Amino acid sequence: QERSYIMIKPDGVQRALVGEILSRFEKRGFKIVALKLVHSTKEHLEKHYGDLKDMPFFPGLIKYMASGPVVAIVIEGLDAVKTGRAMLGATKPLESAPGTIRGDYALAVGRNICHGSDSVENAQKEIDLWFPEGIVQYTDDKATWIFEN
Numbered sequence: 001q002e003r004s005y006i007m008i009k010p011d012g013v014q015r016a017l018v019g020e021i022l023s024r025f026e027k028r029g030f031k032i033v034a035l036k037l038v039h040s041t042k043e044h045l046e047k048h049y050g051d052l053k054d055m056p057f058f059p060g061l062i063k064y065m066a067s068g069p070v071v072a073i074v075i076e077g078l079d080a081v082k083t084g085r086a087m088l089g090a091t092k093p094l095e096s097a098p099g100t101i102r103g104d105y106a107l108a109v110g111r112n113i114c115h116g117s118d119s120v121e122n123a124q125k126e127i128d129l130w131f132p133e134g135i136v137q138y139t140d141d142k143a144t145w146i147f148e149n
């Protein structure tokens with residue numbers, strides 16, 4: 001099964017949306033394979049958002065992301081990367097559809113609640129960056145009711 005790295009950003013934690021967001025991924029059918037609360041360093045976040053380092057909003061983005069703890073999550077399931085992104089909604093809240101996490105809870109692009117990997121390749125890099133200790137293995141008994149064989 002495919003994996004994606006999902007992160008609840010500091011505004012999502014401060015606004016007490018952790019349970020709500022986790023619940024959406026659980027209810028959709030994804031298996032939570034890793035989960036932790038971390039107050040990340042700027043150095044670590046600069047690695048995570050390395051592709052955006054030349055963007056004008058980069059310093060503000062790093063400051064925002066380092067302003068409080070985030071919840072680091074790895075989900076596993078069918079098409080986890082694309083479906084995970086669809087559940088987040090578009091980057092800009094003006095374009096994010098109601099029913100998506102951003103479309104339901106965010107108004108500003110620079111305070112958009114959550115992150116999701118944008119490709120399978122980047123998901124693997126982000127999982128390695130945020131979970132260098134590795135991921136717990138366990139059997140998910142509900143899987144037979146969620147996936148076709």
Ligand code: GTP
Nearest residue numbers: 057060061090091109110111112114115116117118
């Ligand atoms: P992530 O899941 O966080 O990676 O968002 P994304 O993939 O939807 O967008 P992208 O990777 O292009 O940008 C990363 C983050 O930078 C966004 O989620 C926003 O928080 C922030 N960001 C992107 N564009 C802008 C912008 O124009 N202005 C500001 N202030 N922030 C932006």
Ligand code: MG
Nearest residue numbers: 115116117118
């Ligand atoms: Mg991105």
